[in-house]
Amino acid sequence: MKSLFRFPGTATVAALGLAFLYLPILALLILSFNENDLITIWTGFSARWYRAVFTNADMLQAARNSLIVAACATLFGTAAATAATLGVARARAAWKAAVEGLLGLPILVPEIVTAVALLLLFVFVGFELGLLTVVIAHTVFCIPFAYYPIRARLAGLDPALSEAAADLYADPARRFLRIELPLLSPGIAAGAMLAFISSLGDFVITYFVAGPGATTLPVYIFGMIRIGITPEVNALSAVMLLASILLITIAFLLGRHSDKQSDKGNG
Amino acid sequence: MTDAITIAAVRKQFEGSAHPALGGVSFAIRRNEFFTLLGPSGCGKTTLLRMIAGFEEPDEGDILLDGRSVLGLNPNRRPVNTVFQSYALFPHMTVAENIAFGPEMLGLKRAEIRERVARMVALLRLDGMADRKPRELSGGQQQRVALGRALAAAPKVLLLDEPLSALDLKLRKEMQIELKRLQQETGITFVFVTHDQEEALTMSDRIAVMARGEVMQIGAPVDIYEYPANRFVAEFIGDTNLVAATCIARDGAAGRFALAGGAEIVAGDAAAVAPGTEVTLAFRPERVTLGGSLTAVMRHAVYLGTDALLHAGLPDGSVLRARLRAGGVSPPAEGTAVGFGVAPDAVRVFTP
Numbered sequence: 001m002k003s004l005f006r007f008p009g010t011a012t013v014a015a016l017g018l019a020f021l022y023l024p025i026l027a028l029l030i031l032s033f034n035e036n037d038l039i040t041i042w043t044g045f046s047a048r049w050y051r052a053v054f055t056n057a058d059m060l061q062a063a064r065n066s067l068i069v070a071a072c073a074t075l076f077g078t079a080a081a082t083a084a085t086l087g088v089a090r091a092r093a094a095w096k097a098a099v100e101g102l103l104g105l106p107i108l109v110p111e112i113v114t115a116v117a118l119l120l121l122f123v124f125v126g127f128e129l130g131l132l133t134v135v136i137a138h139t140v141f142c143i144p145f146a147y148y149p150i151r152a153r154l155a156g157l158d159p160a161l162s163e164a165a166a167d168l169y170a171d172p173a174r175r176f177l178r179i180e181l182p183l184l185s186p187g188i189a190a191g192a193m194l195a196f197i198s199s200l201g202d203f204v205i206t207y208f209v210a211g212p213g214a215t216t217l218p219v220y221i222f223g224m225i226r227i228g229i230t231p232e233v234n235a236l237s238a239v240m241l242l243a244s245i246l247l248i249t250i251a252f253l254l255g256r257h258s259d260k261q262s263d264k265g266n267g
Numbered sequence: 268m269t270d271a272i273t274i275a276a277v278r279k280q281f282e283g284s285a286h287p288a289l290g291g292v293s294f295a296i297r298r299n300e301f302f303t304l305l306g307p308s309g310c311g312k313t314t315l316l317r318m319i320a321g322f323e324e325p326d327e328g329d330i331l332l333d334g335r336s337v338l339g340l341n342p343n344r345r346p347v348n349t350v351f352q353s354y355a356l357f358p359h360m361t362v363a364e365n366i367a368f369g370p371e372m373l374g375l376k377r378a379e380i381r382e383r384v385a386r387m388v389a390l391l392r393l394d395g396m397a398d399r400k401p402r403e404l405s406g407g408q409q410q411r412v413a414l415g416r417a418l419a420a421a422p423k424v425l426l427l428d429e430p431l432s433a434l435d436l437k438l439r440k441e442m443q444i445e446l447k448r449l450q451q452e453t454g455i456t457f458v459f460v461t462h463d464q465e466e467a468l469t470m471s472d473r474i475a476v477m478a479r480g481e482v483m484q485i486g487a488p489v490d491i492y493e494y495p496a497n498r499f500v501a502e503f504i505g506d507t508n509l510v511a512a513t514c515i516a517r518d519g520a521a522g523r524f525a526l527a528g529g530a531e532i533v534a535g536d537a538a539a540v541a542p543g544t545e546v547t548l549a550f551r552p553e554r555v556t557l558g559g560s561l562t563a564v565m566r567h568a569v570y571l572g573t574d575a576l577l578h579a580g581l582p583d584g585s586v587l588r589a590r591l592r593a594g595g596v597s598p599p600a601e602g603t604a605v606g607f608g609v610a611p612d613a614v615r616v617f618t619p
Binding site (some may be wrong): 099158160161163165166167170171174178179182183243256 | 320321322341342343344348349351352353355357358359368369372373416417420608619
């Protein structure tokens with residue numbers, strides 16, 4: 001097979017593409033250590049903005065809200081997605097296509113539409129806006145993100161495994177706990193991770209449905225920027241970036257480990 | 268004594284399929300027998316096996332286990348266990364955990380479970396592998412774990428869905444003997460699905476030959492081979508000469524048949540055929556002898572070691588195959604006219 005890199009210019013284009021993707025983030029990281037009050041003028045290295053971030057009570061409250069929302073939405077969304085995966089797998093072919101389409105739709109629908117729709121719904125039924133409405137809204141858009149990795153994992157499993165468990169006298173509950181859940185766990189972990197990251201970073205939907213006292217980090221950052229961009233925003237973003245990378249790495253390592261555990265050899 | 272399994276007028280048609288997978292099948296499987304469902308792919312044998320296990324439900328008819336209907340019972344409530352074609356070993360469990368799964372789900376005491384696992388490990392020669400994961404085992408070892416896992420649940424009937432198809436020839440031969448030994452040692456009724464006629468003939472007490480959702484013939488291997496009930500069975504099992512002929516005379520049960528072009532063959536059992544009827548005669552190549560009134564022109568000989576397979580042209584243009592002991596005798600030269608003979612008791616008559 002001819003290597004892609006033999007075509008002239010491929011490496012250059014790739015390097016430019018990567019630079020386009022990561023240079024802004026790199027600039028943000030460097031400037032977060034800037035000593036100066038103005039973010040664009042470098043005057044020296046300092047961790048003062050990180051100190052400022054971790055002593056800002058409002059910011060810490062927003063971070064706490066973000067974590068609570070992300071944890072709840074991930075838990076509920078992933079549970080619903082797992083149930084959907086197993087249900088769809090057992091459904092008739094015609095239903096399968098319809099349900100799969102509907103499950104994926106929230107990813108395709110412009111976020112602003114989901115945001116307005118949810119806001120209208122909460123107002124219509126008289127639901128007071130607060131942290132709970134944010135959790136509900138995040139659960140809604142977390143389901144499709146969690147669904148696809150779990151479905152991909154299930155598709156790679158031998159359907160005879162569930163049949164074998166049933167054949168060996170396991171009722172549906174024990175089939176799920178002893179066979180399906182452990183075998184799906186790499187997919188569930190990947191799905192949960194995606195859901196968590198999506199929830200943590202969401203701004204549009206949260207901005208619409210968050211009530212007083214339910215400010216999350218992205219909404220808080222947006223508020224800070226409106227007043228004026230300080231290196232504190234950079235430091236806060238850098239901390240969020242670090243947390244996300246950490247999570248992804250953990251999920252990746254977990255997934256790889258359990259893949260090794262459960263994949264059948266060819267010997 | 269009631270039969271282990273009774274299949275009563277079972278019909279099944281899958282959604283979107285023009286032909287029924289099973290078109291009203293009825294037969295009984297006796298207790299403690301090694302029973303084989305044999306047929307080409309798509310004949311309905313696997314569907315029938317999955318119905319006995321409870322993974323499919325018939326559209327019509329009934330399935331009885333020990334005389335009691337199991338219709339509507341989920342697989343986890345049927346006292347049968349399955350060895351899957353893909354083995355379906357639980358990849359996240361060790362060999363011992365796989366084998367213990369059935370007994371555990373049955374709620375047996377821990378000591379009893381340990382005892383059963385130990386018995387299966389010994390019975391299936393899996394010593395030293397109890398703590399390994401399935402992926403660390405060879406195909407033959409995985410196969411034995413699958414057998415042990417199904418047998419550890421002490422089924423009344425063991426269902427085997429083409430369990431040897433993934434193994435290489437040498438291992439398959441070993442496992443055939445092993446399976447027969449297991450069946451005799453445990454005394455459990457085995458229902459074995461295969462498309463491999465040799466496998467079926469080697470292991471089975473009785474065979475049901477299936478085609479297009481129907482049972483073509485049920486009988487002991489020797490009956491199926493020597494007395495095929497119809498043309499399909501004769502062609503599917505072993506090698507067969509099929510020649511078109513017309514009945515010219517009857518003498519008691521025996522009949523004389525004329526082939527187009529002049530040759531004649533006598534069949535010992537032709538009681539159901541009236542003179543003038545057009546029939547197909549079937550006889551095995553190994554029942555054809557040198558020396559006789561059936562004249563054919565030698566085309567070529569294939570040397571098979573113990574035997575030689577001769578191909579000769581009959582006057583009607585069809586090919587006659589004769590399988591002769593190779594030792595000592597050199598086959599007739601190509602192009603010479605040779606007289607062949609067929610013992611009357613070796614000839615089966617099919618109408619049309």
